[in-house]
Amino acid sequence: MSIAALFAPLDLGHGLVLPNRVLLAPCTRNRASADLGPSAGAAAYYAARADAGLLVTEAVLVTAQAQGYLDTPGLFLDAHVPAWRRVCDAVHARGGRIFAQLWHTGRLAHSHWARAQPVAPSAVLDPILRRQAGGVELYNEMPRALATEEVPQVVELFRAAARRAREAGFDGVEVHGANGYLVEQFLRAHTNRRTDAWGGSVEGRLRFALEVVRACVGVWGPGRVGLRLSPAAYFGEMRWTPGDNEVYVELLRRVRDLALAYVHTGVVEDRVYEELGCTSTQFLRRHWGGVLVANGAYVPARAQQAVASGACDLVSFGRSFIANPDLVERLRQGQPLVEYRPEMTKALQ
Numbered sequence: 001m002s003i004a005a006l007f008a009p010l011d012l013g014h015g016l017v018l019p020n021r022v023l024l025a026p027c028t029r030n031r032a033s034a035d036l037g038p039s040a041g042a043a044a045y046y047a048a049r050a051d052a053g054l055l056v057t058e059a060v061l062v063t064a065q066a067q068g069y070l071d072t073p074g075l076f077l078d079a080h081v082p083a084w085r086r087v088c089d090a091v092h093a094r095g096g097r098i099f100a101q102l103w104h105t106g107r108l109a110h111s112h113w114a115r116a117q118p119v120a121p122s123a124v125l126d127p128i129l130r131r132q133a134g135g136v137e138l139y140n141e142m143p144r145a146l147a148t149e150e151v152p153q154v155v156e157l158f159r160a161a162a163r164r165a166r167e168a169g170f171d172g173v174e175v176h177g178a179n180g181y182l183v184e185q186f187l188r189a190h191t192n193r194r195t196d197a198w199g200g201s202v203e204g205r206l207r208f209a210l211e212v213v214r215a216c217v218g219v220w221g222p223g224r225v226g227l228r229l230s231p232a233a234y235f236g237e238m239r240w241t242p243g244d245n246e247v248y249v250e251l252l253r254r255v256r257d258l259a260l261a262y263v264h265t266g267v268v269e270d271r272v273y274e275e276l277g278c279t280s281t282q283f284l285r286r287h288w289g290g291v292l293v294a295n296g297a298y299v300p301a302r303a304q305q306a307v308a309s310g311a312c313d314l315v316s317f318g319r320s321f322i323a324n325p326d327l328v329e330r331l332r333q334g335q336p337l338v339e340y341r342p343e344m345t346k347a348l349q
């Protein structure tokens with residue numbers, strides 16, 4: 001198998017040239033420091049993977065009130081800036097590029113960590129056991145619907161985190177609009193039952209995502225903001241309801257003018273979904289003409305084929321990049337990959 005397509009450089013414009021098409025997918029590692037800065041080992045962890053075309057960090061909280069998992073880092077304190085700068089410096093010293101993935105969990109926050117009731121577009125609870133912490137069983141909690149005037153304040157949290165990411169020396173940010181978290185909760189009919197300007201119509205449901213992306217582009221300028229979406233995937237007890245398609249299609253149309261760096265699929269497995277009639281990446285490709293990152297259980301041959309055929313421009317790897325810090329070199333040499341095992345991650349889910 002030729003892996004040439006994966007090793008063709010890609011010029012994203014605006015001063016960002018990726019030497020290859022392999023991305024580190026954002027992967028939460030549950031190792032943040034006590035004040036929710038990056039872990040002591042984060043600089044070495046990311047630097048070890050700096051030969052990727054682009055690294056995307058683990059999801060990074062825009063507020064302490066959004067914490068829904070053990071030891072996940074943030075960019076909501078000024079003290080987080082120098083800590084992340086050490087990570088960025090280590091990656092840059094190895095010649096790499098790194099985006100911070102900005103994250104609000106919405107209804108998937110938990111008072112066990114956040115010390116507050118989760119907030120969400122609407123008070124919709126899917127009451128299932130999510131995880132354990134120190135032997136304690138935690139269930140999803142009933143979220144509080146954000147008041148109309150609170151929603152812009154949450155957009156401001158993303159803007160502030162985007163600014164801190166700039167100060168820290170990142171190369172850009174990725175808006176986490178995937179996997180059932182707050183941005184996606186606004187997009188989907190299942191979790192957005194609002195009747196104000198932040199819900200109801202297609203326009204209302206996409207407004208929060210669009211405002212967050214605009215805020216980040218406002219801070220970063222063109223070519224430095226990515227957007228992750230998971231059309232049809234059910235992570236976080238999410239549903240796909242008839243009509244959701246329209247919201248995604250219109251959102252992808254509306255972000256066209258914002259000079260995004262890329263749109264990024266976020267799915268566990270990029271397979272055909274009945275409700276889309278295609279894979280999540282195919283859905284995005286159909287409605288998004290810009291740079292597209294495929295993701296979801298890609299093996300090297302499929303990744304090569306996807307880039308070579310134009311099905312996507314880049315491919316991100318999560319589990320195989322956790323298991324193989326030298327993934328890029330293994331791909332280049334055609335060497336077998338170490339298989340990912342859940343014990344490799346300190347996640348308690």
Ligand SMILES: Cc1cc2nc3c(=O)[nH]c(=O)nc-3n(C[C@H](O)[C@H](O)[C@H](O)COP(=O)(O)O)c2cc1C
Pocket residue numbers: 025026027028029057058059101176178179228265266267268269295296297298316317318319320345347
């Ligand atoms: C341990 C672990 C942590 C993850 N954390 C995140 C995250 O913080 N943000 C995110 O968007 N996706 C996260 N994901 C999803 C991955 O980015 C990716 O979409 C998924 O693992 C499928 O890609 P893969 O088959 O290459 O692993 C995580 C996945 C794993 C396995």
